[in-house]
Amino acid sequence: MENINVKSTRIVEESYRRLCTSVFRYIYYKIGNKEEAEDLVQDTFVRLMEYKQMLCEETVQSFIFTIARNLVTDYLRRYYKRREINVYLLETTVTYNNNVESRIVADDLARREKHRMSLLSPQRRVIYRMNRYEEKTVPEIALKLQLSLRTVENHLFAGRKEVREYMRQCI
Numbered sequence: 001m002e003n004i005n006v007k008s009t010r011i012v013e014e015s016y017r018r019l020c021t022s023v024f025r026y027i028y029y030k031i032g033n034k035e036e037a038e039d040l041v042q043d044t045f046v047r048l049m050e051y052k053q054m055l056c057e058e059t060v061q062s063f064i065f066t067i068a069r070n071l072v073t074d075y076l077r078r079y080y081k082r083r084e085i086n087v088y089l090l091e092t093t094v095t096y097n098n099n100v101e102s103r104i105v106a107d108d109l110a111r112r113e114k115h116r117m118s119l120l121s122p123q124r125r126v127i128y129r130m131n132r133y134e135e136k137t138v139p140e141i142a143l144k145l146q147l148s149l150r151t152v153e154n155h156l157f158a159g160r161k162e163v164r165e166y167m168r169q170c171i
Helices: 002-031 034-049 061-097 099-118 122-132 138-145 148-168
Strands: none
Touching: 002 034, 002 061, 034 061, 099 122, 099 148, 122 138, 122 148, 138 148
């Protein structure tokens, strides 16, 4: 058993001296960041040491580059995920900074919606208002106005359609 550990340690040491520069170039070519590439080279050889029982001189080079490839893949996944999060945060910040402008636009759209709602027939207007602003469900509206569910659904559908078409023209 001791002989395997000594042999494995010797294989790792020789491989490090022989392949360190090649592994660095491979990783640096893939990620384009010198400091991160140096870290990943170290991680490659640390990970190689975890496989002491499996090492043999004939296959160690392929094994090292397989480990390096997997580490690069993991690194790039994390890198792009971080970039995606940063872009999202930047867009959120920009959206937040435009809050005043957005509020003005939202107020204008709300005013236009109320104007169009005022042009609906009286019963359709009441049903639309109860659903949209009072957040009443169709059964609640039907019960309160003593109408059938189908009548309320039809008025609500038609009212939403009219308001939606008007709003589309405004936008």
